[in-house]
Amino acid sequence: xxxxxxxxxxxxxxxxxxxxxxxxxxxxxxxxxxxxxxxxxxxxxxxxxxxxxxxxxxxxxxxxxxxxxxxxxxxxxxxxxxxxxxxxxxxxxxxxxxxxxxxxxxxxxxxxxxxxxxxxxxxxxxxxxxxxxxxxxxxxxxxx
Numbered sequence: 001x002x003x004x005x006x007x008x009x010x011x012x013x014x015x016x017x018x019x020x021x022x023x024x025x026x027x028x029x030x031x032x033x034x035x036x037x038x039x040x041x042x043x044x045x046x047x048x049x050x051x052x053x054x055x056x057x058x059x060x061x062x063x064x065x066x067x068x069x070x071x072x073x074x075x076x077x078x079x080x081x082x083x084x085x086x087x088x089x090x091x092x093x094x095x096x097x098x099x100x101x102x103x104x105x106x107x108x109x110x111x112x113x114x115x116x117x118x119x120x121x122x123x124x125x126x127x128x129x130x131x132x133x134x135x136x137x138x139x140x141x142x143x144x
Contacts, residue, residue, distance in 0.1 A: 006062065
């Protein structure tokens with residue numbers, strides 16, 4: 001429960017919201033929680049005053065939290081996001097292209113540090129073209 005409450009307090013602090021908004025930010029999905037952390041907080045559905053009291057306590061005297069406590073939540077959230085992208089791409093029959101890192105639409109922002117032009121000591125020319133790994137290797141495997 002401590003890692004979940006720690007995340008709630010952090011989000012409240014960043015959003016400049018009061019402890020009374022703890023349940024709301026959890027329900028709004030603003031706190032990145034693992035399934036176990038979400039389940040622990042869901043036990044407060046009928047005891048919201050108790051949740052607010054615990055959050056207020058954590059705001060004043062935060063407990064020690066395992067440094068790796070967020071790793072599981074991050075892994076679970078990342079896996080869910082990637083699986084959602086895979087489902088959407090398969091449903092639409094297309095390959096994924098990161099909208100923030102599209103070398104074909106905006107190569108300068110990807111290739112150059114200043115996102116505009118090569119640096120004064122750049123000895124590499126602009127590539128003649130781009131290919132996906134699947135165009136170069138049949139059935140590529142990232143890890144074995």
